[in-house]
Amino acid sequence: MQRVSDELTAGGLASYVPNPDHARSPLVQLTPAGQDTLAAIEEHARQRRLAVAGGFAPAEIATARAVLGKVMAASRTVLSSPRPPARSPQAPRPPARPRQGNTTPVAAPRTP
Secondary structure (H helix, E strand, O other): HHHHHHHHHHHHOOEOOOOOOOOOOOOEEHHHHHHHHHHHHHHHHHHHHHHHHHHOOOHHHHHHHHHHHHHHHHHHHHHHHHOOOOOOOOOOOOOOOOOOOOOOOOOOOOOO
């Protein structure tokens, strides 16, 4: 974080200001140039979002957000557990994938 703060201040996009709660840890504050840059980044991101999602109805966006929220919650649960959840005995196993590259084609017998 310090490196990013130093780069922003060196580029004139941020400045260090005194921290009233901790004298040895200054706060980082955007300069007017930094605020302008952030506004431009946010506008660019808004335009990109509109380009991607502009053709979808609000209900479709809401449904997608709800589904993605559930996927993210399930991912957090799985990633925070110490080991993978046990497979349910009722759940069928996925079919085995055929091996590729290790098979030799069989030639049809020749007819005289």
